[in-house]
Amino acid sequence: MGAQGVRDVVVVGASVAGLLAAAALARDGRAVTLLDRDDLTDADRADADRADADPTHAVPAPAPRPGVPQGRQPHMLLHRGLASIDELLPGLSDDLRAAGAVPVDTGRLAWLGTGGWAPPSRQPEVLLASRPLIEHLVRRRVRALPGVRVVGGQRVTGLRRGRPGEPRWWVDAVPAGWSDVPVGPAGAAPGRRARPADLVVDASGRASRLPVWLDAIGVRPGAVEEVDAQVGYATVRVRLPAGRLLAPGVVVLPQPGRGGGLAVPAEGGWWTVSGTGAGAHRPPRDLAGLQEFLTSLPDDSLARVLAAGQVEGDVATHRQTANRRHRYDTVVGWPDGLLVVGDALCAFNPVYGQGMTVAALDALALRRADADGRLDGPGAAARLVRECVRIGELPWQTATGADTALAGLPASRDLVSVLVGRWIGALDEMSTHGDVAAQVALSRIYQLAAGPTSLLHPRLVARWLRTRVRGLGPPVPRPTVLSDDVPEAVGGGR
Numbered sequence: 001m002g003a004q005g006v007r008d009v010v011v012v013g014a015s016v017a018g019l020l021a022a023a024a025l026a027r028d029g030r031a032v033t034l035l036d037r038d039d040l041t042d043a044d045r046a047d048a049d050r051a052d053a054d055p056t057h058a059v060p061a062p063a064p065r066p067g068v069p070q071g072r073q074p075h076m077l078l079h080r081g082l083a084s085i086d087e088l089l090p091g092l093s094d095d096l097r098a099a100g101a102v103p104v105d106t107g108r109l110a111w112l113g114t115g116g117w118a119p120p121s122r123q124p125e126v127l128l129a130s131r132p133l134i135e136h137l138v139r140r141r142v143r144a145l146p147g148v149r150v151v152g153g154q155r156v157t158g159l160r161r162g163r164p165g166e167p168r169w170w171v172d173a174v175p176a177g178w179s180d181v182p183v184g185p186a187g188a189a190p191g192r193r194a195r196p197a198d199l200v201v202d203a204s205g206r207a208s209r210l211p212v213w214l215d216a217i218g219v220r221p222g223a224v225e226e227v228d229a230q231v232g233y234a235t236v237r238v239r240l241p242a243g244r245l246l247a248p249g250v251v252v253l254p255q256p257g258r259g260g261g262l263a264v265p266a267e268g269g270w271w272t273v274s275g276t277g278a279g280a281h282r283p284p285r286d287l288a289g290l291q292e293f294l295t296s297l298p299d300d301s302l303a304r305v306l307a308a309g310q311v312e313g314d315v316a317t318h319r320q321t322a323n324r325r326h327r328y329d330t331v332v333g334w335p336d337g338l339l340v341v342g343d344a345l346c347a348f349n350p351v352y353g354q355g356m357t358v359a360a361l362d363a364l365a366l367r368r369a370d371a372d373g374r375l376d377g378p379g380a381a382a383r384l385v386r387e388c389v390r391i392g393e394l395p396w397q398t399a400t401g402a403d404t405a406l407a408g409l410p411a412s413r414d415l416v417s418v419l420v421g422r423w424i425g426a427l428d429e430m431s432t433h434g435d436v437a438a439q440v441a442l443s444r445i446y447q448l449a450a451g452p453t454s455l456l457h458p459r460l461v462a463r464w465l466r467t468r469v470r471g472l473g474p475p476v477p478r479p480t481v482l483s484d485d486v487p488e489a490v491g492g493g494r
């Protein structure tokens with residue numbers, strides 16, 4: 001079966017990774033069906049009905065849903081992710097801006113890292129918006145593509161290979177809410193349905209059951225790597241008085257032995273204020289405790305932001321943050337016509353904001369393969385899975401490297417890792433003493449806009465040598481965050 005032969009695609013999971021994979025694969029003459037256990041119709045239907053009645057209507061506020069438990073936590077779409085999503089769905093960033101997503105130059109954030117405050121710099125723009133809004137707008141665009149259908153309320157329970165003469169796959173699903181009962185001729189779960197597919201894409205996130213499904217068809221699922229710093233989030237939504245916050249956002253990175261947090265804007269004029277921390281330093285689940293937690297941080301800006309705002313709703317916590325990747329690239333006998341993308345393949349500690357960007361890069365890889373006729377044929381899926389694992393390599397190294405230190409886990413002793421760690425530490429120190437070039441170079445790695453070799457640019461090495469001779473400059477002063485920051489604390493300002 002060649003690429004033209006891929007007529008029926010079933011995508012398991014209609015969240016960001018599944019939707020972007022569908023966008024990459026949609027084309028005339030092909031059916032792409034997304035199955036999700038959540039009912040996804042409410043917000044979209046309300047949106048469509050209102051659009052029919054009044055084309056100038058505002059997008060209704062999309063709500064968090066159970067299948068995406070991180071829905072109330074802050075979400076930042078990195079520049080690389082934004083550009084990639086625009087490539088898949090032209091105009092999506094305009095949709096986001098029109099719906100109120102807030103563009104921010106991360107170089108202007110008040111950012112307290114390991115060694116001190118980051119110097120102000122110019123960086124590519126990121127977009128800040130609620131997770132439900134991002135997903136809703138992506139889903140609206142994807143639904144309009146030829147051949148795409150989004151089916152909510154369907155929990156996928158397994159995959160079966162087709163017999164000779166049948167489609168390659170049968171994807172079993174039950175109406176969400178039914179238990180995963182074994183199905184015999186007499187005991188079939190009501191509503192159980194098998195859908196035929198030439199190509200199945202697993203995009204079911206951290207909860208993916210693909211290892212079990214592979215095992216059931218006689219394929220050993222491969223190793224799972226995990227680095228879990230046991231990071232927790234506690235988040236509230238606040239409204240701030242106009243002009244109260246002078247910085248476009250505040251980030252205090254969690255450090256070994258102490259917590260951190262962030263305050264960032266989203267659509268609708270509200271802000272999310274979060275505490276973050278690892279292990280014993282995870283933030284508590286109640287508002288008073290969160291306020292106390294933020295007050296205990298090395299800088300009190302976040303506590304003051306929270307105190308200055310009017311809190312809406314309760315504290316939303318989230319603790320499923322382990323870095324986890326499935327080494328499906330090492331599986332012997334990986335089945336043809338089966339792909340896996342997004343968090344189902346490789347999930348990162350979200351503190352680094354990389355998940356949606358990696359999902360978009362996975363989807364672009366699918367699109368390229370489809371365009372080049374590499375989507376199907378013997379071994380094609382295994383090659384694409386290996387490519388997606390490679391796409392996740394840099395963010396994996398970045399996140400697990402930082403989390404190993406954060407959790408006090410034994411660090412790698414191999415010489416290259418030790419030297420890379422020391423070099424990054426040296427650049428970070430230069431940055432917190434005002435070296436903007438070092439700051440930009442590090443930030444481009446976190447933003448997935450450059451590879452690690454860019455850190456060895458001769459210009460950076462020359463700047464480091466200069467610090468060895470002349471010493472470091474003064475530490476970057478604390479930036480002005482709130483309108484009532486006392487002048488002494490402002491130092492030289494930003």
Ligand SMILES: Cc1cc2nc3c(=O)[nH]c(=O)nc-3n(C[C@H](O)[C@H](O)[C@H](O)COP(=O)(O)OP(=O)(O)OC[C@H]3O[C@@H](n4cnc5c(N)ncnc54)[C@H](O)[C@@H]3O)c2cc1C
Pocket residue numbers: 012013014015016017018035036037038066067068070073074075076077078081154155156157203204205206207208209233318320321341342343344350351352353354355356357359
């Ligand atoms: C606290 C937190 C903060 C984050 N912040 C950021 C950020 O700032 N920037 C960023 O880029 N990323 C962030 N992320 C990561 C981001 O949310 C994900 O990486 C991204 O959404 C891709 O997820 P996904 O689509 O692979 O999986 P998910 O979003 O988890 O979606 C999986 C989907 O599969 C469905 N599903 C699961 N099992 C089944 C089944 N058996 N049958 C049918 N459907 C099923 C679920 O209902 C769900 O819709 C954050 C994550 C967390 C936890």
